[in-house]
Amino acid sequence: MFVIDCPWCGARPQSEFSAHGEAHIRRPADPEAASDAEWASYLFERENPKGPVLERWRHDHGCRRWFNIARDTATDAIFASYPADAPPPELPAHAGAPPPAPAPPLGQEPAADITDSRREEP
Numbered sequence: 001m002f003v004i005d006c007p008w009c010g011a012r013p014q015s016e017f018s019a020h021g022e023a024h025i026r027r028p029a030d031p032e033a034a035s036d037a038e039w040a041s042y043l044f045e046r047e048n049p050k051g052p053v054l055e056r057w058r059h060d061h062g063c064r065r066w067f068n069i070a071r072d073t074a075t076d077a078i079f080a081s082y083p084a085d086a087p088p089p090e091l092p093a094h095a096g097a098p099p100p101a102p103a104p105p106l107g108q109e110p111a112a113d114i115t116d117s118r119r120e121e122p
């Protein structure tokens with residue numbers, strides 16, 4: 001559990017809040033002209049990165065207001081909380097542990113040596 005700083009109520013335990021995914025999702029500018037693919041992207045496609053993100057939260061057991069936070073999904077460190085209609089803060093490049101090395105393409109062995117040190121040589 002971590003503590004979230006509600007812009008109106010101050011620091012409260014996470015259990016008072018509910019998370020609602022990525023913040024600043026833009027609705028299609030012309031809904032009548034949007035294709036099915038554009039609607040599917042708007043409704044379902046999210047980034048879901050490991051590291052700093054902007055998220056929508058609601059203070060369910062408090063003021064019941066919506067707001068956004070800037071949080072590192074790897075460490076749960078919160079950099080900022082701000083009203084939903086405020087401009088987003090600038091995110092750090094990566095505030096947690098260094099990002100993992102990219103995975104090798106499917107069907108290829110990883111580049112790093114991953115021999116099991118517990119195994120004895122014959």
Ligand SMILES: [Zn+2]
Nearest residue numbers: 006009059063
């Ligand atoms: Zn609140």
